[in-house]
Amino acid sequence: MFDKIKTGLEEAVAYERGTLRAKTTKLSVLPVDHYEADEIREIRKSTGFTQAVFAQYMGVSVKTVEAWEAGRNHPEGTACRLLALTQKDPAFPIKTGIVAR
Numbered sequence: 619m620f621d622k623i624k625t626g627l628e629e630a631v632a633y634e635r636g637t638l639r640a641k642t643t644k645l646s647v648l649p650v651d652h653y654e655a656d657e658i659r660e661i662r663k664s665t666g667f668t669q670a671v672f673a674q675y676m677g678v679s680v681k682t683v684e685a686w687e688a689g690r691n692h693p694e695g696t697a698c699r700l701l702a703l704t705q706k707d708p709a710f711p712i713k714t715g716i717v718a719r
Contacts, residue, residue: 650698655689662687664708667717668707675711676700 619631
């Protein structure tokens with residue numbers, strides 16, 4: 619651990635002196651996916667969750683999940699990101715410990 623800290627500090631000093639270029643990472647953020655009622659229902663069913671458990675997992679009310687699945691309302695922003703992760707891996711809520719069995 620000491621060696622990693624020492625190396626980091628040496629790199630910081632070299633950067634300040636202008637003898638080392640900063641390491642940069644370029645990231646691209648993908649656009650947020652949008653979901654239709656039937657897709658949301660299928661994502662929820664793939665997890666095996668009831669609407670009540672899915673609502674807790676998503677951090678919304680049961681009424682919100684009902685509205686999403688009926689097409690009366692649509693998730694936005696963070697909810698869409700969480701839906702995308704769950705669609706990709708229905709076990710995501712369990713694997714990450716967000717939902718405990």
